[in-house]
Amino acid sequence: LIDHDSIMSKMESKRKKDISAFFEPRAVAVFGSLKDGGPGYGAIKNMLDFGFAGNIYPVNPSQGEVLGLTAHYSLAEVTGPVDLAMVIIPPAAVPGVIEQCAQKGIKAVIIGTEGFAEASEDGAALQQQVVNIAHLSGLHIIGPNTIGVLNTANGLATVPYHVGYKNFLKGGIAYCGQTGLISAHSHPMGPRAYPLSKLCDFGNKCDVDEVDLLNYLSDDPETKVIVMELEDVKDGRNFVTTARRAVAKKPVLVFKPGRSQAGAKAAASHTSSLAGDDRIYEAAFKQAGILRANNWQEFWEIPRVFASQALPRGNRTAILSISGGGGIVAADTAVEAGLAIATFTDSTVRKLAKLSPRLGNNPVDYGPLTTLVDDPVAITEEIISLVLSDEAVDCGVLTIYGGVEGTAEMLCRVKQNTPKPITVWLFGPVPSVTEELYYRLASQGLATYLDLETSIKALGIAVAYSRIKSGFVHEMT
Amino acid sequence: LIDHDSIMSKMESKRKKDISAFFEPRAVAVFGSLKDGGPGYGAIKNMLDFGFAGNIYPVNPSQGEVLGLTAHYSLAEVTGPVDLAMVIIPPAAVPGVIEQCAQKGIKAVIIGTEGFAEASEDGAALQQQVVNIAHLSGLHIIGPNTIGVLNTANGLATVPYHVGYKNFLKGGIAYCGQTGLISAHSHPMGPRAYPLSKLCDFGNKCDVDEVDLLNYLSDDPETKVIVMELEDVKDGRNFVTTARRAVAKKPVLVFKPGRSQAGAKAAASHTSSLAGDDRIYEAAFKQAGILRANNWQEFWEIPRVFASQALPRGNRTAILSISGGGGIVAADTAVEAGLAIATFTDSTVRKLAKLSPRLGNNPVDYGPLTTLVDDPVAITEEIISLVLSDEAVDCGVLTIYGGVEGTAEMLCRVKQNTPKPITVWLFGPVPSVTEELYYRLASQGLATYLDLETSIKALGIAVAYSRIKSGFVHEMT
Numbered sequence: 001l002i003d004h005d006s007i008m009s010k011m012e013s014k015r016k017k018d019i020s021a022f023f024e025p026r027a028v029a030v031f032g033s034l035k036d037g038g039p040g041y042g043a044i045k046n047m048l049d050f051g052f053a054g055n056i057y058p059v060n061p062s063q064g065e066v067l068g069l070t071a072h073y074s075l076a077e078v079t080g081p082v083d084l085a086m087v088i089i090p091p092a093a094v095p096g097v098i099e100q101c102a103q104k105g106i107k108a109v110i111i112g113t114e115g116f117a118e119a120s121e122d123g124a125a126l127q128q129q130v131v132n133i134a135h136l137s138g139l140h141i142i143g144p145n146t147i148g149v150l151n152t153a154n155g156l157a158t159v160p161y162h163v164g165y166k167n168f169l170k171g172g173i174a175y176c177g178q179t180g181l182i183s184a185h186s187h188p189m190g191p192r193a194y195p196l197s198k199l200c201d202f203g204n205k206c207d208v209d210e211v212d213l214l215n216y217l218s219d220d221p222e223t224k225v226i227v228m229e230l231e232d233v234k235d236g237r238n239f240v241t242t243a244r245r246a247v248a249k250k251p252v253l254v255f256k257p258g259r260s261q262a263g264a265k266a267a268a269s270h271t272s273s274l275a276g277d278d279r280i281y282e283a284a285f286k287q288a289g290i291l292r293a294n295n296w297q298e299f300w301e302i303p304r305v306f307a308s309q310a311l312p313r314g315n316r317t318a319i320l321s322i323s324g325g326g327g328i329v330a331a332d333t334a335v336e337a338g339l340a341i342a343t344f345t346d347s348t349v350r351k352l353a354k355l356s357p358r359l360g361n362n363p364v365d366y367g368p369l370t371t372l373v374d375d376p377v378a379i380t381e382e383i384i385s386l387v388l389s390d391e392a393v394d395c396g397v398l399t400i401y402g403g404v405e406g407t408a409e410m411l412c413r414v415k416q417n418t419p420k421p422i423t424v425w426l427f428g429p430v431p432s433v434t435e436e437l438y439y440r441l442a443s444q445g446l447a448t449y450l451d452l453e454t455s456i457k458a459l460g461i462a463v464a465y466s467r468i469k470s471g472f473v474h475e476m477t
Numbered sequence: 478l479i480d481h482d483s484i485m486s487k488m489e490s491k492r493k494k495d496i497s498a499f500f501e502p503r504a505v506a507v508f509g510s511l512k513d514g515g516p517g518y519g520a521i522k523n524m525l526d527f528g529f530a531g532n533i534y535p536v537n538p539s540q541g542e543v544l545g546l547t548a549h550y551s552l553a554e555v556t557g558p559v560d561l562a563m564v565i566i567p568p569a570a571v572p573g574v575i576e577q578c579a580q581k582g583i584k585a586v587i588i589g590t591e592g593f594a595e596a597s598e599d600g601a602a603l604q605q606q607v608v609n610i611a612h613l614s615g616l617h618i619i620g621p622n623t624i625g626v627l628n629t630a631n632g633l634a635t636v637p638y639h640v641g642y643k644n645f646l647k648g649g650i651a652y653c654g655q656t657g658l659i660s661a662h663s664h665p666m667g668p669r670a671y672p673l674s675k676l677c678d679f680g681n682k683c684d685v686d687e688v689d690l691l692n693y694l695s696d697d698p699e700t701k702v703i704v705m706e707l708e709d710v711k712d713g714r715n716f717v718t719t720a721r722r723a724v725a726k727k728p729v730l731v732f733k734p735g736r737s738q739a740g741a742k743a744a745a746s747h748t749s750s751l752a753g754d755d756r757i758y759e760a761a762f763k764q765a766g767i768l769r770a771n772n773w774q775e776f777w778e779i780p781r782v783f784a785s786q787a788l789p790r791g792n793r794t795a796i797l798s799i800s801g802g803g804g805i806v807a808a809d810t811a812v813e814a815g816l817a818i819a820t821f822t823d824s825t826v827r828k829l830a831k832l833s834p835r836l837g838n839n840p841v842d843y844g845p846l847t848t849l850v851d852d853p854v855a856i857t858e859e860i861i862s863l864v865l866s867d868e869a870v871d872c873g874v875l876t877i878y879g880g881v882e883g884t885a886e887m888l889c890r891v892k893q894n895t896p897k898p899i900t901v902w903l904f905g906p907v908p909s910v911t912e913e914l915y916y917r918l919a920s921q922g923l924a925t926y927l928d929l930e931t932s933i934k935a936l937g938i939a940v941a942y943s944r945i946k947s948g949f950v951h952e953m954t
Contacts, residue, residue: 114845119835164906179802188908231805257802262818263809266840270801295930296806324747325656325734328708329773332740341739358596363743368591429641431665431912453772
């Protein structure tokens with residue numbers, strides 16, 4: 001395959017779609033019920049909440065008023081340019097609306113509605129009819145059966161259910177998938193400060209698919225890491241070639257449901273996906289240098305490690321734990337995640353031992369010392385800084401108790417003062433207090449976790465990507 | 478080993494310790510700094526917060542006043558009976574206090590202080606000195622290096638740090654371990670409504686250990702499931718025999734850190750544990766019928782499945798998901814957890830298909846239907862009830878969106894109306910809203926989860942225990 005890369009690349013560029021209108025439209029037309037609670041209403045309310053930078057045109061024969069906007073009878077009545085349409089109307093009415101969109105010169109249509117290829121043979125035929133119209137008129141479709149897209153840079157959000165929060169943290173993670181579980185109304189992306197660039201639910205993938213998103217997102221300067229939940233891959237060879245090129249630029253992390261026979265069967269009736277043998281996917285992902293998430297928690301949380309810090313230069317890890325028991329679990333998990341427990345230089349060991357006789361080991365259990373000093377935060381900072389500046393340490397895991405004044409500021413200083421990647425596990429007795437500190441740290445770019453083991457697996461994945469990337473670069477020179 | 482059970486049992490009963498005073502003392506003496514923030518202050522404040530049913534005697538030469546209680550100069554000044562002492566003073570002063578306790582006739586002493594066998598050779602010698610005093614006087618010790626015990630039945634809590642919340646859900650889970658991470662000040666046991674009976678941090682296990690707790694908790698009527706984090710097991714043969722007897726009565730779930738060489742080394746300097754080869758532990762756990770948790774999340778969350786429902790009669794599982802994508806992941810996880818995807822009876826399939834043509838499969842994706850009806854909660858209840866009453870279904874997994882009015886009441890009715898075990902995965906966009914619903918459901922005895930995969934693994938563990946238990950019963954008859 002590697003030998004064929006240049007040929008593949010030419011073939012590929014021929015079919016490369018321009019899908020930028022899905023994420024950067026000047027204006028959006030919304031087709032769907034404008035009643036409070038209706039899908040058109042929901043999408044418009046979200047875009048107003050998120051401060052969408054372009055025009056929003058509700059289109060509805062009712063010509064009613066919605067959230068201060070007057071609905072247009074049809075798309076033809078809209079005078080300004082429209083680049084994107086969000087369509088959430090009964091399936092039978094969809095082809096007619098796509099025709100309207102084509103006539104208006106729209107290049108990007110999201111079909112939110114369910115009831116197409118995933119539902120029945122009639123639905124599959126209807127989906128094919130829609131695809132034919134799209135091909136003839138040169139427009140592209142995301143869906144059907146999708147909540148669409150989100151772009152934190154311009155406040156675009158097509159999700160047809162009211163999300164209930166208004167703030168996102170703009171950042172480097174792009175999440176894609178084939179389920180509404182990845183939408184802003186299902187997951188606390190805003191309240192948990194996910195550093196988000198873009199989001200795309202492929203739905204049934206009748207046109208735009210994972211290959212198109214890999215192409216687009218690997219060129220997107222705002223996206224630092226691409227994350228995908230994939231029930232199937234439509235064109236394996238193309239996917240591997242495109243993913244390899246993306247991986248040379250930025251990490252690609254994939255979660256692949258439908259591994260079991262029962263899961264694959266369920267995928268077929270969810271988005272008409274043909275999941276296939278997981279071993280084939282495993283081999284393809286490996287060839288492409290794709291990182292794999294094993295569950296939803298890893299899908300959501302691991303990407304944070306890439307969002308706002310450098311890659312580790314090696315796998316020698318320092319474990320700095322306020323809990324001795326936590327240090328042991330961290331050590332086990334680190335080894336299982338491909339990390340090495342760093343052996344500190346003599347100078348570091350001496351300095352640590354001078355602070356307290358039992359500190360010179362890795363994991364460093366600094367908990368007992370904090371109970372003996374007047375300023376536990378200062379001593380914690382001193383220990384963390386000392387260890388992270390050791391030349392024999394490539395990266396660090398911190399376990400932090402969430403209830404101590406000054407902890408957030410201290411951790412932000414630690415991050416500013418080291419070029420080495422770190423992850424932080426936060427714990428404490430009161431969820432609301434922990435959540436608040438978590439938000440502060442996450443919004444300052446610290447890779448913060450509410451689960452100890454995931455904080456360490458994330459560092460392991462960062463090391464794995466660091467190796468894959470240098471291998472790819474080596475291969476190309 | 479099985480052949481030797483009766484002999485072992487006799488040997489075992491000889492050394493069986495009465496440790497009930499650690500959990501059911503008439504009065505507690507607290508040795509430790511009474512300054513605000515000091516360990517004595519913290520332990521007393523917690524017991525006052527939790528409404529400890531017995532007397533609390535601070536003992537401190539300062540004879541100061543603390544939280545309305547006057548400190549006694551020494552234990553000899555206390556006139557009433559005292560069954561338990563919590564000792565959190567510098568190591569060198571500990572032997573003298575243990576002598577005082579022995580003279581007062583106290584049978585149970587918790588040594589919270591660090592700096593014993595885990596710290597140095599001198600510390601190990603001091604620990605041995607304390608053990609010798611205990612043996613001579615017939616008192617028992619938990620620790621050193623521990624946050625002690627908790628009993629939700631009487632409000633006893635020896636943790637020397639102020640916890641910050643006042644309410645526990647009394648229930649069937651007993652957590653034990655060798656780290657402060659299992660204490661009420663580290664984990665949101667109250668705010669997350671863990672159905673808790675008792676808690677014990679063994680610390681260095683100089684006297685009371687996992688075997689003593691297995692004996693005590695297997696006879697404790699309030700405890701329905703025993704959960705242990707173990708860095709090592711001191712007496713393997715005794716442990717296996719005792720655990721087998723416990724497992725015949727109730728599930729025992731063990732999380733074993735120190736699996737890796739690095740983890741084992743860290744365990745040695747944490748609680749002086751000798752972790753040893755994990756394969757030996759694996760074999761011993763299997764022989765004893767012990768269930769294994771693979772990480773902290775499983776340690777904390779899986780036990781809920783046992784707290785307030787019957788065991789599954791088989792592994793035929795119904796997956797009822799508001800999200801199609803969630804259903805696929807649930808199916809994969811179920812298969813990997815040893816569950817079978819139930820094949821519904823024809824009657825159920827017909828009734829489901831009548832509600833909506835695509836409902837007749839397992840996983841049941843009821844999400845699309847809820848968007849088409851006036852009362853989504855009522856239709857959800859109808860579908861769940863129909864499926865759970867199918868004779869071909871042994872247990873069920875529900876994925877529930879947390880933002881819909883009436884959901885909590887509906888799920889409580891579902892639980893009341895079925896004898897079959899169910900687990901619930903809750904998700905939603907706003908953590909505070911999700912937490913609130915979670916609390917309501919958990920405090921009504923629903924096995925509720927904030928992580929999809931864990932909700933399914935928990936059912937798998939319930940099925941595994943059901944099989945182990947019937948195997949043991951079969952073996953005994």
